[in-house]
Amino acid sequence: MSVTAERRKKPEPGATVPAFSDTEKAIINRLQHGLPLTATPYRDVASELGIGEQELLDHLKAMLADGTLTRFGPMFHAGEMGGGLTLAAMRIPPEHFDTVTEQVNSFEEVAHNYRREHELNMWFVLATETPEGISETIERIEQLTGYPVYNMPKEQEFHVHLHFEV
Amino acid sequence: MSTSISKSEPATLSEQDRALILATQNGLPLVPDPWGELGEQLNMSADQVLERFQAMQESGVIRRVAAVPNHYRLGYQFNGMTVWDVADDAIAELGERVGELPFVSHCYRRPRHLPYWSYNLFAMVHGTSRDEVENKAGKIADVLGEACSGHTILYSSAILKKTGLRLRKQTDKN
Numbered sequence: 561m562s563v564t565a566e567r568r569k570k571p572e573p574g575a576t577v578p579a580f581s582d583t584e585k586a587i588i589n590r591l592q593h594g595l596p597l598t599a600t601p602y603r604d605v606a607s608e609l610g611i612g613e614q615e616l617l618d619h620l621k622a623m624l625a626d627g628t629l630t631r632f633g634p635m636f637h638a639g640e641m642g643g644g645l646t647l648a649a650m651r652i653p654p655e656h657f658d659t660v661t662e663q664v665n666s667f668e669e670v671a672h673n674y675r676r677e678h679e680l681n682m683w684f685v686l687a688t689e690t691p692e693g694i695s696e697t698i699e700r701i702e703q704l705t706g707y708p709v710y711n712m713p714k715e716q717e718f719h720v721h722l723h724f725e726v
Numbered sequence: 727m728s729t730s731i732s733k734s735e736p737a738t739l740s741e742q743d744r745a746l747i748l749a750t751q752n753g754l755p756l757v758p759d760p761w762g763e764l765g766e767q768l769n770m771s772a773d774q775v776l777e778r779f780q781a782m783q784e785s786g787v788i789r790r791v792a793a794v795p796n797h798y799r800l801g802y803q804f805n806g807m808t809v810w811d812v813a814d815d816a817i818a819e820l821g822e823r824v825g826e827l828p829f830v831s832h833c834y835r836r837p838r839h840l841p842y843w844s845y846n847l848f849a850m851v852h853g854t855s856r857d858e859v860e861n862k863a864g865k866i867a868d869v870l871g872e873a874c875s876g877h878t879i880l881y882s883s884a885i886l887k888k889t890g891l892r893l894r895k896q897t898d899k900n
Contacts, residue, residue, distance in 0.1 A: 578799065587793075588800070594790030595754070597780045599772070601791075602758060617756050620793070624753070630888070631794040633753040634779070637786050642739065647836065649843070665887045673886035676807065678878070680842060683807075684887070710839045712848075716818065718833035719825030726800050 578628070583611060585726045587619050591632070644694040645687050646713040649680040650705070657681070660705050669697045680710065742770070743787070746778055754791055802852040806859035807880040808866060809845035811838075816873035817847060823869050824849050829862045844876060856881070 580588070586609050595601045606616040623629045652660045657675075664670055664684060673684035688694050698709045739747070745768050755763040761779070762772035770778075782788045797805065812820055817835055824847065825833035832850040849866055853859040863879055870877075 588795055591793035592795065594792045597776060597783060597791065599761070599776060600758065601760065602756075613758055617758070620756050623793075627796055628799045629793050630796050631753055632756070632792070633750050634747070634782075634791045635789045635794070636747060636751070637789050647848075651842065661886050670887060672888050674882040675884040675886055676880040676882050678880045680880075682886070683880070683882075710843060712836040712839070712843075714834040714836055716821065716835040718821040718835070719830060726795075 578626075580628075580726055583609070583615075584619060584623065584628075587616065588623070588628070588726050591620075642691075643687060643689050644691040645685070646694050646711055648684055648686055648698065648701075648712060649710045650682040650707050651680050652682050652705075652707060660707065663705050664701060667697060667701060669693065739787070742768075743778055743782060746775065746782075747787075797852055801854050804853045804856055804859045805882050806851045806853065806856075806863065807882075808849045808851050808859075808863045809878055809880065810847040810849070810866070810870060810874050811844045811876040812847045812870060813873045813875070814846070820870055820873055821847055824866050827862075827865060827869070830866070845878070851879075 590605060590609060596604050598604050600613075602616055603613045606613040609616070620629070620632055624632060650660070650664070660682065661673070661675075664682065665673055667686075669686050669688050671685045671687045673682065675681060676683050686694055686697055688697055694711070694713070698711055701709050746764065749764055749767055754760050757763050759772060761775040764770070765772045765775045768775070779788065779791065783790065797803075810824075821833060821835055824830060827849075829851055830849045831852060832848070834848045835846055836848055838844050838846050847870075851859050851862045851866075853862065859879065859881075863877070867874065867877065
């Protein structure tokens with residue numbers, strides 16, 4: 561599970577795609593693979609890309625500010641941190657969807673929440689500090705919303721590598 | 727990438743590692759010496775900070791220190807959660823093969839919830855159009871063959887929340 565923190569409004573599906581310069585594309589493609597953990601990581605990546613260190617830092621700041629990047633930093637692995645992590649889904653009638661969205665999103669354990677086109681129409685990731693926190697949180701969500709939560713923890717991980725080539 | 731079973735022993739975070747995670751969960755400092763800047767905040771040397779990051783990446787607490795793009799901004803507007811009902815005795819081997827497909831970003835085995843949910847293999851596929859996602863799903867279907875007795879693709883129609891996974895400060899815990 562990769563971790564993102566989004567701080568401002570981001571384009572939703574249907575948004576227009578901005579044109580990126582070759583330098584921006586190179587930065588986006590390179591830095592999804594990870595910063596080298598060296599004494600001067602930005603200088604090393606900049607020299608790999610043939611640009612200046614400050615140029616790289618400025619581009620990163622600008623791309624964070626305009627929402628091209630939702631985050632730049634360590635991607636934590638919840639399971640390895642000793643916490644609980646799961647994917648859960650709910651079936652919410654359309655007329656209650658907004659209310660339940662507000663209720664579910666009010667839990668700080670809810671990290672991501674997506675509306676999806678299916679009978680199970682709300683899908684969220686729960687992250688808790690302890691493994692036991694998952695079932696407690698699910699119970700609290702069920703009590704608050706009045707709807708069952710279908711817990712779908714990963715039983716086996718085959719692959720995780722999110723990379724978007726631009 | 728290798729297959730890993732999710733039931734590995736969780737690491738216990740040291741106070742120092744916990745402090746580093748808290749200090750960087752909004753992002754790594756965008757300055758020439760990020761380790762030194764973090765060290766100043768946390769009363770550690772730059773070398774110690776770097777050494778802890780290397781150790782956490784080695785142990786898997788951190789997958790990597792990386793840029794997370796907003797995929798919609800990059801033109802990948804269609805995020806299809808492809809889900810498959812795969813025979814239990816075949817899923818371990820076939821899941822691994824699906825996970826190796828270059829366009830599959832996440833691939834997990836998850837429990838069924840009958841009667842509402844019969845799918846036990848999840849493979850996330852992103853594309854610039856529905857056709858592209860469906861084309862990729864077709865390639866997954868080819869890999870699964872007769873072991874798969876049904877599938878569907880769930881597209882996201884709205885991001886309802888995306889704050890990411892966060893540690894709470896120790897004092898917030900109850």
